[in-house]
Structure formats: structure tokens, C-alpha cells
């Protein structure tokens with residue numbers, strides 16, 4: 001029974017991402033549908049949206065949710081106790097360098113990837129996002145696992161300086177790792193092609209689950225104890241979530257702490273609770 005729920009739990013993550021992306025894509029379609037946007041405007045749009053969503057979602061989690069004692073206690077997903085490690089405050093130089101990197105990668109991605117218009121068909125977009133997240137998870141799994149080999153570990157140590165004390169650890173990585181992870185993230189685009197409205201939706205939702213994964217909370221997409229365990233034990237849990245780790249036998253099982261609306265963990269909780277009370281009634 002537990003195995004079935006584990007599987008549903010991982011599928012639930014993929015579905016949540018695909019559904020959320022599809023909804024956000026419809027909004028971008030409404031906004032951009034009648035506008036003819038040239039290449040450089042597309043690059044600017046994609047870059048600005050990625051940056052603005054990264055900082056605003058991160059600030060929302062760090063300054064909004066975490067400063068509210070009730071929400072922080074309710075949503076915390078931390079398993080192992082760690083020493084408090086405040087994330088360094090942002091410097092102007094750091095932000096400018098980060099933005100130059102983000103702008104250049106937006107420019108390169110849109111220049112190289114094939115553009116395909118997919119309109120606003122719900123099914124077509126949902127299918128694209130579903131394939132995209134499963135493929136991106138696999139690509140990230142492979143890249144991240146390689147970064148933990150002795151040969152490449154050096155590149156990845158900067159990211160492991162922090163044990164997930166802040167959502168912004170998501171963006172704390174060396175330049176080489178930044179390039180490797182960016183390639184793993186966009187590789188599926190080269191196979192499936194991109195539509196600018198899809199890319200915009202993907203960057204917003206991608207930032208959301210990436211920041212949440214490092215937040216030490218369980219909010220909506222992914223309880224952060226999965227990636228917390230990776231940071232505290234330095235091996236296992238190489239994927240965005242557990243699916244590929246289960247396939248390749250590298251899973252360090254998380255607790256599946258409920259966040260806001262996690263139907264599968266809620267159903268599992270009820271089922272297990274009722275089976276326990278049935279057992280105690282029988283004895």
C-alpha cells in the first residue's frame with residue numbers, strides 16, 4: 001500500500017507542475033496573443049520575468065511566510081536539526097553579475113532553440129509541460145549525480161556551503177554549475193521546441209518549486225525535506241523530487257509532510273489512520 005502512495009506522491013508533483021504551468025501559460029497567452037514580439041523583446045521578457053519572479057517569490061517565502069510564526073511552524077518540513085546559517089545579504093555587485101548571467105543565458109536559449117507556436121490549447125500545453133517536467137527532472141538528476149562524482153565535485157561544493165537555511169540557496173552556485181544546471185533545464189526545449197508563453201510560465205513555476213525546495217518549508221509543490229536531506233547527508237536525492245531517485249535506487253526517503261493542499265499525503269494519512277484503528281479494534 002505504501003509503495004502505491006509513494007508512486008502517487010511523485011506523480012502528484014508532476015501533475016501539479018503541469019497544471020500550474022498550463023494555467024499560467026493561459027494568462028501569458030491572453031496578454032501576448034495579439035502582440036507581434038520580435039526576438040530581442042522576447043529575450044528581455046523572458047529574462048525580466050525569470051529575475052522578477054525569482055526575487056519576489058523568494059522574498060515572499062523568506063520575509064512573508066517565515067516571519068509569520070503560525071505559518072512557519074505549520075509549514076516547516078525540516079527533519080534534521082542544523083546550526084543556524086543566515087544567508088548573506090545581497091550585494092549590488094552580486095545582483096548585477098547574476099543578472100548579466102541570466103540575460104546571457106536567456107539570449108543563448110532563445111537564439112538556439114526552435115520556436116513552435118502552440119496557441120492556447122489546454123491539452124497540448126498540459127502535455128508539453130508534463131513531458132517537460134519529467135524530462136527536466138531526469139536531466140537534472142543525471143547532471144546533479146555527475147556533480148557528486150569525485151571528478152566534478154569541486155564545481156558543486158559552493159552550492160553545498162549552505163544547508164538550506166534560505167530559499168535563496170537555490171541560486172547559490174558556481175558559474176560552471178550554473179551553466180550545467182541551465183543546460184539540464186533547457187535541454188528538453190531543444191527536443192520539444194518552445195513557445196514564448198510556455199517559456200514564461202515555466203520560468204515562474206520553475207522558480208517557485210526551486211525556491212520552495214530550499215525553503216525548509218512544505219508549501220505547495222514539493223516538501224523541502226526531500227532536498228534538505230540531500231544537503232545534510234551530501235548523497236541521495238539527486239532529482240528535483242523522488243521519482244528518478246526511486247528508479248535509480250538513490251532515494252533517501254523524505255517524510256512527505258503535508259503542505260497546503262497535498263491531496264495524496266492527506267489521503268494516505270486517512271487510509272493509514274483508519275487501517276491502524278481497524279487493527280486495534282480487531283485485537
Ligand SMILES: [Zn+2]
Pocket residue numbers: 144148156160230
Ligand atoms: Zn548536491
Ligand SMILES: [Zn+2]
Pocket residue numbers: 159169170214227231
Ligand atoms: Zn540545493
